[in-house]
Amino acid sequence: SDIAGKTILATFFHAPDRHAVEVLEETVIAIAADGQIEAVIRPGAVGYDTAHESADLTLPDGCYVLPGFVDCHVHAPQYPQLGQALDVPLEVWLQQYTFPLEARYADLDFARRSYSTLVEDLLASGTTTALYFATIHQEATRLLADICLEKGQRALVGKVVMDNAESCPPYYRDTSAEAAIANTRAFIDYVRAHPGNAAARVLPVVTPRFIPSCTDEALAGLGQLVAECGCHVQTHCSESDWAHGYVLDRHGVTDAESLDRFGLLTRRSVLAHSNFLSDADMDRVVARGAGVAHCALSNAYFANSVFPLRAALERGMHVGLGTDISGGPSGSLFEAARMTIAASRMLESGVDPALPAASRGRPDSRIDFATAFHLATAGGGVLLDLPIGQFAPGFRFDAMVIDTCPRDGGIRLLAQSSQEDILQKIVHTANRANITRVWVDGRSVSSR
Ligand code: GUN
């Protein structure tokens, strides 16, 4: 049940920093009525004994609390084709499978069923915040925002802009750049004025799908709109050889440089994939305070590429993880975190220490479970510029309970020597059945 306005006694894991996890053992967290964390009271602190004795909720042994996951790249309308059509190139996949599916969201009954299922499933998977691409449709995109509000998920939602007749089919594109911009503006106003959204738990996002799908007129208009309204921005950036090459051909510069020229690279811009960023692109993204949604699983299928994650982190880039439903066949950030670790190891392998310049891989690419866990939680919060992903005063209480000994179906973790080992095992092995409760702003949004 809800925990807003109450206190909870448990062992919490979080990773405010990408280098280390922090274990808050037997700690009491006090949550304000609006869902903000008021106090984190650790053993030995003033008032701990009283807080410990009077805690409203005490978790049983074997249960731990993690920050809710932050999924920084999801195509909400693509959930019906999850796990399907992963073996064709991106440009074929878009035209043959994805655009026909997304076009169906003109039908609001279909949209309601599909979006409700998705939001419920993501909440049950521990995703308390999601950055969503919707479709080009004004009505269905409003409905996605409504459903997130209704079900209590923190969400950032964008009406997709795609007005370029050269790359978008007649049955699925904005009628003009003007209309696309006007509809984006109307959607922003709708979300901001929504009577159920006083806490701004759902935010509007300016969403040019990717440069190939947009005219220059649309990109320029959206850049102006961002300057006016200060919204988040999301788009695909240098994802595949084809997409990256298209922009070089059309604009004579890389995606990152082009987006910057249009005013679309801001502190609140999230670039999905970004596999082929040059060093200069990386510097540009870092200088603007923008960042990348790293979609390791999808990149394996559609980009045939690995984002140089560690190099980006070492330059100070903001990075979060994305499932890229349905470019990636899993909606779970546990799986995204694991693929992130595995991909970083594969990028590093193949390096011949004697001949590094001649080898396939990149040295010093690996990241470990602590970094992956950080990216799935606190890192996503930094990328989105929101106070989420860690347990500290001023942050929102978005969290999940992991039962390491569930009765029905989850992985059961046997006794461990250290708490950090338990988190390591959770990150590497847990699944949806281990997630027994999920809160957003202290409000219960999923339980089993
Ligand atoms: N590039 C443009 N649209 C898409 C999409 O829907 N998914 C992925 N992975 N890449 C894209």
Ligand code: FE
């Ligand atoms: Fe995508």
